[in-house]
Amino acid sequence: MSKTVTGPDGEQRCAWCQAAPEFFEYHDNEWGYPVADDQRLFEKLCLESFQSGLSWRTILAKRENFRKAFCGFDFNKVAGFSDADIERLLQDEGIVRHRGKIEAVINNAQRAQELIASEGSIAGYVWRYEAENPPEPQTASTSPESVAMSKDLKKRGWKFVGPTTVFAFMQAMGLINDHAMGCAQREKAAQLRRSFQKPT
Incomplete structure (x- = not known):
């Protein structure tokens, strides 16, 4: 089975793009490019946790709603969310209303503060786990x-x-280049990774 599909411009893209039209833009402009911004990294970990048991299309379609609901995933703000905020979020039809996952975001925001206090940054921490010998793409x-x-x-x-959630996070945030062989964006991702200033 081919791991690429023809994109709207006639060039090859990772085959998973064909699952939804909006995936092409996400794939071409975000997925697999290295990120060193703590807030973006925290957001992605949270969104991947919300995806557990669901499709990424569902989460991507609601991403702006999630950002609004969670203060742009500013972990310093989310860490102070109260029980009243949890109840508010459980009534928010624009997001996935799963109490455990909502509570996990608040918990993880508090843990993010602790991580930064001990390790310096989320970026410095996660990039220590960059694979030296990643698996073959996809x-x-x-x-x-x-x-x-x-x-x-x-x-x-x-x-x-969990390990699968973290791996999807690593794929998306550029800790590995998992664009398929033959994908038009694979070399762009490789170039960005080569010029990336790895956080410490």
């Missing part, structure tokens, strides 16, 4: 690195951060 749903990060985050008290 052949795996976990990796030794995603298992290790998941285990460490759980030890630190984070929730909804």
Whole structure:
């Protein structure tokens, strides 16, 4: 089965783009490009945890609603959310109304503050788990690195951060270049990774 599909411009893209028209823009402009911004990294971990058991299309369609509901995923603000905020979010039809996942975001915001206090930044922490020998593109749903990060985050008290969730986070945030061989964006991702100033 081919791992690429012809995009709207006639060039090849990762085959998963064909699942929804809006995936092409997300794929071309975001997915797999390295990120060092703590707020964006925190947002992606949260959205991947919300995706658990659902499709990414559902989460992507609601992403702006999630951002509005969670103060743009400013973890310093979310860390102070109260029980009243949880009840408010459970009534918000624009997001996924799952109490456990909502509570996990608030918990993880508090854990993010602790992580930054001990490690300096979320970016510096997650980039320590960049794979030296990543699997062949789009052949795996976990990796030794995603298992290790998941285990460490759980030890630190984070929730909804299993190895598969962490691996999807790593794919999206450019810790590995998982664009398919033949995908028009694979070389762009590779160039961005080569010029990326790895946070410490």
